[in-house]
Amino acid sequence: MDVFEFRDKLVGDYRDFTRSFIQPKANDINHFLDSEYDGGRYWPSPLIQINPSYVTEGTVESLASQGILSPVTADIFRFGKNASSSGHPASLYKHQRQAIDCCLRFEPCVLTTGTGSGKSLSYFIPMVDAILKAKAEDSTPRIRAIVIYPMNALANSQREELEKFLSDYPDDHRPVTYARYTGQEDQDERERIMQDPPDIILTNYMMFELLMTRQNERDKAVIRHAQGLQFLVLDELHTYRGRQGADVAMLVRRVRERMNLNLVCIGTSATMATDGTREARQAKVAEVASKLFGQAVPPANVIGETLQRQIPVEMPSRETLARALDKPLPDHADFETLRHHPVAAWVELTLGIVKDEGVWVRAKPKTLEDAAALLADASGHLPTTCQHYLARFLLLAYRVRDINDKPLFAFRLHQFISGAGNLYATLEAPGERKLDLHGQQFVPGDRSKRFYTVHFCRNCGQEYYPVWHEQEPETGQLGFQPRTSRTSPATPTISPTVF
Template identity: 50%
Template sequence: MDAFEVHRRLIEDYRTFSEGFVDVHDERIRARVEQEGARGAQWPAPWSSLNPSFASGGRVDDLVREGLLHQECSRIFRVKKASEDRGSVPITLHRHQSDAVRVARTGASYVLTTGTGSGKSLAYMVPIVDRVLREGSGQGVRAIVVYPMNALANSQREEMRKFLEFGYDGRPPVTFARYTGQETEDERRAILRNPPDILLTNYVMLELVLTRPDERRPLVEAAHGLRFLVLDELHTYRGRQGADVAMLVRRVRDACGAGQSLQCVHSTIPPPGPPHRHRHRPPPTGPDRRTPPDPHRRRQPRPRRRPAQHRLVTFVGLHDRLVRGATAPYTPSAGVISTMGAPIPRLNRSGCLRSPHQRSLPTR
């Protein structure tokens, strides 16, 4: 297929369609319309982009040999194409994915900020599967993964099928299930009767689970001592919706009796704009190393704060100020794994988060 020919024909068909019902009688206006049409004012220029190349973090086998992952992970996380395929080559992780595995092994919560299509899901699924393998499957719900849209939950379920079901003859080493309201009555009863190790849901359904008695009893009791709570695409929760989800997280923590052992993992995209660069003032000049002020020089305005970066900074404090409670003593356990040049926020003693772009920002 010739992409350029397809592009030319698409534009020509759209131009013929849009100009077919326009009849301009004024000669000057008609000439201008034809001129703008020939210039291509009706459609934008083609968008072209290159996929970023991430630093390699080693193969899963390497992490197994280091003792960071359970031995069964080398069999699970392989390239598989069919249900009978056991996989021949272990997958190679990106650097930020292997960093996430190392942070998760310490028991700390972390925020992963990286672009779309860079493997954010593996950055929390690999540690979750490793924890379930070490503690044993069938011990109840060990992890709850919350998605903002059902489409993301559906896509993640298919990816997990490739790793946990392909090559295991219907006996996955770690069980998982989607519970978003799309299930049939039989599927719903099966989940309530035998809760999985990993539950994929959305924030609306998680709220209903806490309020419906017939669902709260089996699922919440099965999730007692919850190990992982994941909020995927964290940047989508803002404003009133963000406040609702914050309260929901507190209720889930209390209902499941998670306590201090709960690991919160959040994935989000980096803030927009070019990578951060530190700004340095030029060195002083002149014989006495002092430069007299220029009366004609206008004072440069201070840069405006970046709303997206403010959200990222606030998200980093979720574990200490949201999950543990706003009145809990400050303990800097939330780590940040950043890629693509995104600035990493810093923590100060007062429990606020500092970023190169902002002053101290309270996390409440």
Template identity: 40%
Template sequence: MNIFEFRDRLIGDYASYIESFIQIREHQSEAISVARSGASYVLTTGTGSGKSLAYIVPIVDYVLRHGSGKGIQAIVVYPMNALANSQLKELEKFLCLGYPNKKGPVTFERYTGQESEEERERIRVNRPDILLTNYVMLELILTRSTDAPLIASSMLRFLVLDELHTYRGRQGADVALLARRVQDRMGTSGLQYVGTSATLAGAGTYDERRVGVATMASRMFGTVVRPEHVIGETLTRTTNGWDEGDPAFVRALTERVQDAGYVPPRDYQSFVADPLSTWIESTFGVRQEGERLVRSIPRSISLEKEGAAAELSRVTGVHILRCITAIQQALLAGYECEPHPETGAAPFAFRLHQFISKGDTIYASLETKPHLTLQRQQYVPG
């Protein structure tokens, strides 16, 4: 049974959910094709782009083709239990909903240390097809005699490291050695490694970054990951793509920003035709890199000279405070705007962390009324 036959077995309204397998995104389709070839790969796409689906679909397809109940066929390793818990809920919707007693043809379990001893024993006796865990627990599984039944099989096909960018330095070395021990312990040949990350990036062109990611992933997995198997996202503009060097565009943008009484449209087509929407997408959303569109480098709206408001002020000659207000209003309007009539997508796909930087460290002395400072120092001044 392949994934499309699996879809036909679904019951009721849930069948409409699985239609996403037919209308999958380009990077998901590419990942599924690479997985079917047997090669290891890394998926580096933005937050909310459906990276999990790009390895869950190949795993489920593999289990359906080779049969369930033969031992663990895929291990998915998360850096945090919260991510494993979230994926568990998604799999429950994906693989259980619509089946009698919510028992689908592919089994899965979470094994992260949050389970009771009774639950762990049940998992050891009834090994799932897919095991969700973290790298600490996976290390324990390989060393504890009580967990030996979990790895008493050579059926393992996939080892997935989610959020690959979190494994660096000493921790990265530990996880790299762990990946090698998994293969040695389970005696698996043809093991496929999959890595995902939203933030694997670096200097250079897109192709140069793919080479860098492939080199890093090869070291992490202990097997060759080819640069062409580093899968990025294919982006398209949602706005009308005016020529921003065109004086007519600059005039239209200036008039738009100057008009303090302007109410941004809420219907999709009018919103994406707004010159300020075009400028915002080019500033915060996407930028041209060779023949590809890539995500823009995150930046703030602030009064600082590097901020987006200062740039808009330079382009239009409008006071920076008015520019800040115009940008904020347009971003909120994009959030409230009706979605695309066919795809259901919002006009902007920005994430909150693009505008808010991480907090700094505050140091305090030990007095009742402590001295607070942002600078690390040994003594309180004075």
């Protein structure tokens, strides 16, 4: 799939959809709206983000051979499992290994790594290992870990991921059990959880709040089964802000007091603190997490990602880039050949990673136009040529795979789309009136000219202005005030009027 063509089609379809409801009759309004739509007001240029390469550190199997993890944990967490293969050992990124060590020490921690960095495995691996070891000493069925997601869709997704690792075990002989409890379950599912509690519950904070406060026997039984809870995970920690953050912080404290004072809290978030030095950001995240968890989180337990270069070529010179762009890209390429391509180095060092305080960090996402302008400056080619070449190169780099079926560059195209709002205009003749989409009350710099909401006839497209015909408070003269279905006149009204 050409994601750039897909994006253009998506935006085109959305434009046609939003413009299909009203066909304004006035030429000046049509010209104004066309210019706003063409300028990308409701869909700015998409942002390009390159998935970086993470530093790896061993496998789950190697940790099991060292006695750090259980052999059963190594059997569970294997990639590529299917009916005909047991898969291969799950390799670990450095930040995953750091999180595993932290969890196995039963210390609170926060993972602040990017999307696609394997944050869920960072806590599921040590969580499952701790559950296996605890069940070896006490096999009484009970809930030992609860994972709280901000959205049910995330809970559903993680349930599917767990199923991939445990699907090769018979349902009645799984070493670790799990269940979703978000309100989407039917009566039978809830009864099963009450009668035979799973080791891990996937839920959302509102449902967990209800479980803690409702008094029906089923919910009370679930809470009883969670006595001695070992782990509590708050996924997407940055979503818990303001009043919701205070609610979640109080919930965690009640859970700790009611179930286990030594409960281990784990948080994950792709973005939290962005200002200051690396140490300052860690300290700020640790401070926020400590307030949410109700226990001190050491800054050292705020775990970020450790990135590395995957392209062996340094930033190419202007001449090298210019020569590379002069040559057409092939439809197919060898992984190693493309890996040594000058544009590959430019993409990685411009759109992928940059140095910050001596370490590699993710580059800020850029629009395709901005990226093309940077490539044009670096190569001397026209921006339009660079934009076309860059889009084709990224698509080729995604199709080219290494021996582990990983692309040279996995990239994301972020497209933000906003809904169309109201049109506002002054009470002047077509062609002379001021038009606006921001919802301002007056024309900037001229408070004698007021904006009014413009409505349209759905049949003929004729515009009209709902107003109140009333006395101006300052002058006592008759004038017009904006009218909506929710407003009433401030002074005695002559009549509601439509122009």
